[in-house]
Amino acid sequence: MANIQTLDPDASPLAYYGAELRRHREAQGLTQPQLGSAIFCTGSLVGQVETTKKVPTRDFSERVDAALGTDGVFSRLVGLVLRSQLPTWFQAYADMEAKAAYISTYQAQLVYGLLQTEDYARAVLATGMPDDLEGLLAARMERQRILERAKPPLAWAILDEAVLYRPIGGHEVMRAQLQKLLDHATHRWMRIQVLPFEAGEHESLDGSFNLLRFDDDPDIIYTEDRISGHMTANPETIREASLRYAHLQATALSVEESVARISRVMEERYGARP
Known part of the structure; x- marks a missing residue:
């Protein structure tokens, strides 16, 4: 069985973003590679964002919103995430x-x-x-x-x-x-x-x-x-x-x-x- 990393969405804005990305992706029955293919990146990158190993960009977030139909959720979240990286x-x-x-x-x-x-x-x-x-x-x-x-x-x-x-x-x-x-x-x-x-x-x-x-x-x-x-x-x-x-x-x-x-x-x- 795959080792699924537990996420604490309260840990930081980046952790909240990652947890929400995983939640919305799984709700639509998509694997990381499938979502990656839909937004023109690798499944590995999706996984790294979900587990806070990579910081999402605005372009990534806009593509996720388009692919998952999340009505700008991630485009709004990414500003908070990026501000927290300063x-x-x-x-x-x-x-x-x-x-x-x-x-x-x-x-x-x-x-x-x-x-x-x-x-x-x-x-x-x-x-x-x-x-x-x-x-x-x-x-x-x-x-x-x-x-x-x-x-x-x-x-x-x-x-x-x-x-x-x-x-x-x-x-x-x-x-x-x-x-x-x-x-x-x-x-x-x-x-x-x-x-x-x-x-x-x-x-x-x-x-x-x-x-x-x-x-x-x-x-x-x-x-x-x-x-x-x-x-x-x-x-x-x-x-x-x-x-x-x-x-x-x-x-x-x-x-x-x-x-x-x-x-x-x-x-x-x-x-x-x-």
Whole structure:
């Protein structure tokens, strides 16, 4: 007799998802290979998701809903599952980011997470040698869904020019990443500025930060160190961060000049004309 692993649906969102997947599959009399065939994957992958050894993606969940006729159950569950895969110290920020009406970010080292391509994000996340790289990657890609809403948050990103030159993942990955920045730069709700090398010393030499504004809640500033993230709604800190961000905006290239700078770096450094 096959050794069927007992599942505790209360253990975590991932365990609940796996238990529900098994319950709905068995209710329709399907084996794991049969469901896998219906959703264009292996039965082994279905089994790994059911036993929490693999984190489901949104695409997997949508295919399961279509195959089992579950009326979006798994498409709704997967957001909760992927959010739970984020580092514990980051989950509170991700929750606030998803509720924000306005996001301002200054990034000194990397492209902001909401603007990263999948390959760029994979290369960034791999530097931390996580136990489940693909789970973390899926969670980061899930965060980006807030930009796909009918009414997304207004967003303003200032990127240090060094971000454009640091070859995360290699030249092909960087070409695609800079193209994504150019694509977003033309969106009505997004503005991207480049803080050029020629700016010299500036207001935020001590690092990156994010400023979140809400319709009905106090503003929040978020920073990170090597180990964790830090949020505060302290009015004096918010005031200082807002002033610093205004200075960065004034020092950075204009939006139009920034598009030209990204295009130039993309062509000259990564060998691709945007």
